[in-house]
Amino acid sequence: YDTTTCDKLQEIFSLKENQLTKHQCPKSIGKRANTIYLLYDVNPPEGFNLRRDVYIRLAVFIRQLARRKPFQNVRLVLPPWGRLFHWKSSHLHQYSLPWSQFFDVASMRRYAPVLDFSEFLDDISKFGLLETPYIQVQNVFKLFHFQDMFEQGVFHEKFQIISECRKEEHLHDFLLQQPMLWEKNFTCLRYQGSVNLLGDLLRQQLNHAAMQTNDVKVFAILNAEVVLHDQWGDREFWRARRSMRFAEPLVKIAEEYRMRELNSNKALERVQRPPIWEEERPFRAAVGGNYLAVHIRRGDFARGRQNTTPTLKSAATQIRARMELLNLTTVYIATDASGMELTNLKAYLQRVRMRRFTPESLAQKALILDGGQAIIDQLICAHARHFIGTFESTFTYRIYEEREILGFLRKTTFNTLCKNASRGNCEYNSIWPIVY
Numbered sequence: 001y002d003t004t005t006c007d008k009l010q011e012i013f014s015l016k017e018n019q020l021t022k023h024q025c026p027k028s029i030g031k032r033a034n035t036i037y038l039l040y041d042v043n044p045p046e047g048f049n050l051r052r053d054v055y056i057r058l059a060v061f062i063r064q065l066a067r068r069k070p071f072q073n074v075r076l077v078l079p080p081w082g083r084l085f086h087w088k089s090s091h092l093h094q095y096s097l098p099w100s101q102f103f104d105v106a107s108m109r110r111y112a113p114v115l116d117f118s119e120f121l122d123d124i125s126k127f128g129l130l131e132t133p134y135i136q137v138q139n140v141f142k143l144f145h146f147q148d149m150f151e152q153g154v155f156h157e158k159f160q161i162i163s164e165c166r167k168e169e170h171l172h173d174f175l176l177q178q179p180m181l182w183e184k185n186f187t188c189l190r191y192q193g194s195v196n197l198l199g200d201l202l203r204q205q206l207n208h209a210a211m212q213t214n215d216v217k218v219f220a221i222l223n224a225e226v227v228l229h230d231q232w233g234d235r236e237f238w239r240a241r242r243s244m245r246f247a248e249p250l251v252k253i254a255e256e257y258r259m260r261e262l263n264s265n266k267a268l269e270r271v272q273r274p275p276i277w278e279e280e281r282p283f284r285a286a287v288g289g290n291y292l293a294v295h296i297r298r299g300d301f302a303r304g305r306q307n308t309t310p311t312l313k314s315a316a317t318q319i320r321a322r323m324e325l326l327n328l329t330t331v332y333i334a335t336d337a338s339g340m341e342l343t344n345l346k347a348y349l350q351r352v353r354m355r356r357f358t359p360e361s362l363a364q365k366a367l368i369l370d371g372g373q374a375i376i377d378q379l380i381c382a383h384a385r386h387f388i389g390t391f392e393s394t395f396t397y398r399i400y401e402e403r404e405i406l407g408f409l410r411k412t413t414f415n416t417l418c419k420n421a422s423r424g425n426c427e428y429n430s431i432w433p434i435v436y
């Protein structure tokens with residue numbers, strides 16, 4: 001180490017009382033010049049599956065940014081999962097969860113330089129800050145949409161500082177609840193455009209703060225869902241998406257369930273699943289387990305989207321018809337329906353072999369949590385012979401994507417439950433095929 005670096009760190013983190021000693025200033029600093037950590041978070045009410053899409057926007061951006069000076073050491077920090085609105089099991093601890101609870105972060109890291117939040121804390125501690133409770137965030141940007149997206153009918157990419165902005169009004173964001181983060185500046189920003197515009201914002205910040213050698217900077221973006229994809233559905237999108245493999249324990253539980261309850265296994269399903277995503281190739285010969293899978297979104301959809309969400313009776317009629325058409329005798333139901341709704345659905349599906357995953361014990365539920373249970377549902381739907389989803393549900397979209405990666409024929413995947421069983425005026429989800 002050199003003492004100038006240590007002095008600089010002292011200054012960056014304003015460690016007035018907690019002076020760094022020579023021993024706290026490790027050699028590793030010299031190897032990691034100009035490290036920039038980009039933290040982000042999404043509007044608290046948004047659900048799990050939109051959050052996955054926001055991650056892809058940022059991962060594609062960070063991967064490309066890391067190729068340019070002075071961003072070679074940029075890191076995207078994955079926001080800890082706060083308690084999501086749809087995670088109803090109030091007896092479970094579901095705060096500040098790492099992404100490794102649900103995803104294979106090592107696999108994601110082979111696409112873009114990402115860190116789970118605890119890894120970020122470890123990383124920071126390498127800079128001799130282990131003893132101090134705070135990590136200084138240089139600037140937190142809270143994003144807002146522009147009121148008028150089109151100036152004289154034209155959509156321009158732009159951002160603009162909102163002068164009246166009170167931090168106290170925005171403290172409910174999960175990220176800001178991490179007690180060790182301390183925001184030096186808090187800026188509200190109107191933002192319109194693709195994620196690449198964030199590159200301009202960061203450059204502007206670095207110009208202001210004249211980045212020194214061996215400097216460390218931490219920035220945070222709140223409401224990152226405001227930034228748009230650079231290119232939705234292109235090769236890079238799909239590479240980032242394919243790198244988001246689920247955590248192994250969840251994959252295992254889904255596999256065991258398919259074997260036990262659906263008489264299905266890998267050999268029968270014949271899906272594409274090489275050990276690493278980088279080995280996946282264009283493939284359209286997956287067969288899938290001998291069952292129909294249906295995602296029936298209820299809850300807020302049943303209340304607020306009545307024009308497009310079928311009643312349970314209508315859904316059951318459509319399920320029966322499709323099973324007859326495909327000569328299938330088992331249906332797997334993924335749903336957020338209440339106990340009462342499930343009883344009704346079963347009544348409408350009498351004499352149909354209907355299956356639904358529930359954790360086998362309290363211990364298993366405590367291990368997988370509500371988020372893991374939803375992922376297991378998605379995995380089981382992804383491996384079915386045929387799938388039908390809910391109109392405009394991101395939960396359904398993620399299953400479509402998973403099936404595209406596994407290599408199913410499109411007609412077995414991009415199906416939508418109609419409002420009415422007669423299928424007149426049915427609204428269908430769009431088809432976004434995989435690109436390699």
Ligand SMILES: C[C@@H]1O[C@H](OP(=O)(O)OP(=O)(O)OC[C@H]2O[C@@H](n3cnc4c(=O)[nH]c(N)nc43)[C@H](O)[C@@H]2O)[C@@H](O)[C@H](O)[C@@H]1O
Binds near residue numbers: 046047086087336373
């Ligand atoms: C319109 C928007 O739609 C968004 O929902 P949508 O895209 O379906 O999908 P998500 O954003 O994931 O939110 C739905 C959440 O409900 C639970 N859920 C839904 N379907 C299932 C299921 O089949 N199995 C299990 N286990 N859980 C399910 C799960 O926690 C999931 O993340 C909402 O998040 C927004 O708040 C908003 O309402």
